[in-house]
Structure formats: C-alpha cells, structure tokens
Amino acid sequence: MMNTSKNLYSIxxxxxxxxxxxxxxxxxxxxxxxxxxxxxxxVKGQQGSAALKVSSQLSITSEMNVLKAFDKxxxxxxxxxxxxxxxxxxxxxxxxxxxxxxxxxxxxxxFIQSRGPSWIGVLMLQLLENLQALHNEGWVFGDIKPxxxxxxxxxxxxxxxxxxxxxxxxxxxxxxxxxxxxxYWGAGSRKAEPSYDLFAAAMVAVSLVYPKRFARKERDPxxxxxxIRQSKELEPYAGVLIKAIKGKYHSALDMRKEMLTALSPVxxxxxxxxxxxxxxxxxxxxxxxxxxxxxxxxxxxxxxxxVCYMVYVFIELL
Numbered sequence: 001m002m003n004t005s006k007n008l009y010s011i012x013x014x015x016x017x018x019x020x021x022x023x024x025x026x027x028x029x030x031x032x033x034x035x036x037x038x039x040x041x042x043v044k045g046q047q048g049s050a051a052l053k054v055s056s057q058l059s060i061t062s063e064m065n066v067l068k069a070f071d072k073x074x075x076x077x078x079x080x081x082x083x084x085x086x087x088x089x090x091x092x093x094x095x096x097x098x099x100x101x102x103x104x105x106x107x108x109x110x111f112i113q114s115r116g117p118s119w120i121g122v123l124m125l126q127l128l129e130n131l132q133a134l135h136n137e138g139w140v141f142g143d144i145k146p147x148x149x150x151x152x153x154x155x156x157x158x159x160x161x162x163x164x165x166x167x168x169x170x171x172x173x174x175x176x177x178x179x180x181x182x183x184y185w186g187a188g189s190r191k192a193e194p195s196y197d198l199f200a201a202a203m204v205a206v207s208l209v210y211p212k213r214f215a216r217k218e219r220d221p222x223x224x225x226x227x228i229r230q231s232k233e234l235e236p237y238a239g240v241l242i243k244a245i246k247g248k249y250h251s252a253l254d255m256r257k258e259m260l261t262a263l264s265p266v267x268x269x270x271x272x273x274x275x276x277x278x279x280x281x282x283x284x285x286x287x288x289x290x291x292x293x294x295x296x297x298x299x300x301x302x303x304x305x306x307v308c309y310m311v312y313v314f315i316e317l318l
Contacts, residue, residue: 009039009054009095017043017052017097019086026052026099035175037063037164042102050083051102051161060085060096066166067100069137078130078141079160103159108149111156112208117233120205121263123151124237126158127204128256131197135169135252140192142167143175144200146207167192179203179213186219188247195247198255202244209233221245237262 011017015028026043033040038055055063070079084099105111112119127149134141143165150159165175173181173190182188182199190196206224207213209231217223224245228238240259249255 009034011039011041011054017088019084019097020089020094022084022086024084024086024099026050028052033162035162035164037175040162043099045099047083049102049104050099051080052097052099054088054095054097060098063163063166064098066139066163067098069139069166070134070163072137078127078134078158079163079166103150103152103161105150105152105159107146108151108158108204109146109208109211111151113211117209119156120208120233121237121259123156123158124201124205125256125259125263127201128198128252128259130158131194131201132252132256134166135194135197138169140167140169140173140194141165141197141200142173142192143177143180144197144204145177145180146204149204169193179207182221182247184219185216185221185224187221187224187245194251195244195249198244198249198252199247201252201255202241205234205237205241206231 010031011028013028013030017026017028018024024045026045029042029044029049031039032042032051038053038060040051040053043050043052053060053063064082064085067079067082071081080101080103082098082100086097088095088097106114108123111123127144131141141160141163143162148160148162150161151157152159165173167174169192171192173192173196176183176190178184180200180203181190182196183190187199188195203224206228210227214227225242228234228241228245231238234241237259240255240262243249243258244255
C-alpha cells in the first residue's frame with residue numbers, strides 16, 4: 001500500500017531497550033524515519049551504532065526474511081545486514097524489534113545535488129546490478145526511491161535503508177510511493193516482477209533531474225516519455241529509460257547492458273537498438289574494414305621497402 005502512515009512507535013531519546021530473549025541492550029539516540037511497517041531509530045549497542053526498527057510481529061517476520069534474502073545475494077551490497085532480532089517489554093506492553101547495520105551517508109538526491117548529474121548513470125549501473133542479484137533470489141524491491149537510497153564510500157556504493165516494500169515475485173506490491181509506481185502512471189500492474197523495479201529505477205533517474213517532481217496530468221506513460229526527452233541531463237541514456245518506462249526489459253541485466261552501452265564513449269548519445277540482420281551486417285562491415293586496413297598497411301610496407309632499395313641501388317651506382 002502507499003506509505004501514508006503516522007508514527008505509531010514513538011520512543012524518547014535515551015530509552016534503553018533490552019532484548020527479552022538475547023539480553024542485548026540498545027540506547028535510543030534519534031529517530032531515523034518511520035513508515036507503514038514501523039519506526040527506525042539510530043541506537044548505540046555493544047558493537048557500536050546500528051539501526052533498530054520497532055514494529056508488529058507480523059511485519060518483523062516478513063522483513064527479517066527479506067534481510068536474510070539480502071544476505072544470501074552474493075556480491076550485492078544493496079540492503080543492510082541483519083544483526084539481531086528480539087522482543088522488548090515496556091510497561092506491560094510487548095514490542096517486537098530487529099537490529100540492522102546502520103548505513104551512513106547522504107541520500108542519493110543529496111549526493112547528486114553536490115556531485116552533479118553525471119553520476120546518475122554510474123550509480124544506476126550499480127543499482128541495476130544489485131537488482132539483478134535480488135531478482136535472482138525471487139524478490140522484487142518494490143518501493144525504490146531516492147529517499148531509500150544512500151551513497152556510502154569511497155569508493156561510492158549505493159545502499160538501501162528501507163526494505164519494507166520488498167515483496168516475493170508474483171505477489172502484489174505491498175508498499176509503494178506514487179511517483180515511482182507504474183500503476184499510478186498507467187504503465188502496468190502492481191504485480192511484483194522485475195519490470196516493476198525497472199520502471200521505478202528509471203523514475204529514480206527522472207526524479208533526480210526533476211527534484212520538485214511534476215504532477216500527473218493523466219494516467220499515460222507518454223507524459224513521462226516527453227519529460228525524459230526534454231532533459232539534457234538524461235539525453236545520453238534517454239532510450240534506456242523510455243524502454244524501462246514502457247516495460248520493454250525482461251531483466252535488470254538487459255537494462256544494465258544497454259545503459260553501459262549508452263554511457264560508453266563510443267555511443268554517448270543513445271543506445272542503438274538493432275535487429276539481428278542489422279547486427280550481422282554490422283559485423284560483416286567491420287570485418288571488411290579490417291581487411292582493407294590490413295591490405296593498406298601491407299602495401300605501405302612494400303612501398304617503403306621498395307623506395308629504400310632504390311635509394312640503396314642509386315647510392316651504389318654513384
């Protein structure tokens with residue numbers, strides 16, 4: 001569902017939370033944010049700073065499974081690591097919580113504002129790589145937006161601070177933000193599938209060059225296509241974003257390959273989309289050019305040797 005909740009788990013700063021089962025203690029430092037599934041706090045624990053989320057038992061179980069899935073994704077650094085899970089009893093009331101890695105850094109929007117839009121494509125490549133790894137495990141991220149993405153490092157790494165919208169593939173997306181939701185724009189369903197995430201990823205890029213965003217005039221993705229084409233910052237890979245908006249990609253890997261092509265110095269303007277016949281003709285033409293170049297080089301070498309020999313003969317006759 002769309003995130004319009006109020007903070008139902010407000011805990012004052014300095015409160016000590018002690019786990020009922022593991023006896024680990026955490027001191028509340030400040031609130032980091034809240035959503036439909038609970039409230040996240042920055043806490044101080046025995047191992048240093050961490051992020052602690054207080055929620056209902058049902059939400060805790062679901063999100064724990066998501067975090068465990070992130071841990072299984074080899075080579076991916078998209079989500080935080082799960083550190084602890086427990087219950088906390090306060091004044092006769094039982095709360096469930098889990099503790100995860102605290103990911104520190106600017107949001108993606110803040111990073112782009114300070115570093116410039118040239119970083120959008122680079123970080124999009126990283127996002128798509130991590131999404132592919134997550135999709136391979138059978139999950140869809142769901143609520144992808146700049147506020148949920150943090151840039152850490154150097155080297156810079158794109159990380160996520162909220163996995164509450166992550167959903168098993170085939171189910172209905174459980175949490176979304178309208179501007180990044182393809183259902184809101186009439187571009188598809190809210191079924192959890194890779195193309196849903198790829199639409200949202202494209203909208204992340206759009207939102208970074210339109211930080212004030214823009215109102216939906218009608219439920220038609222053509223409005224988004226026009227906005228993408230109007231942006232000079234998005235021009236190098238506009239074709240990739242438009243294909244994602246229209247649901248033309250079956251995997252994050254396919255989208256990443258074309259994004260990489262669009263960002264390469266050889267093709268700075270657009271991603272060439274060629275048919276198989278055109279591709280074959282292109283390879284044949286390339287081989288023919290190489291053969292002509294080799295023949296030319298051979299002719300130059302023979303001519304050079306001939307000139308040198310003639311000069312030698314002339315000198316000997318003198």
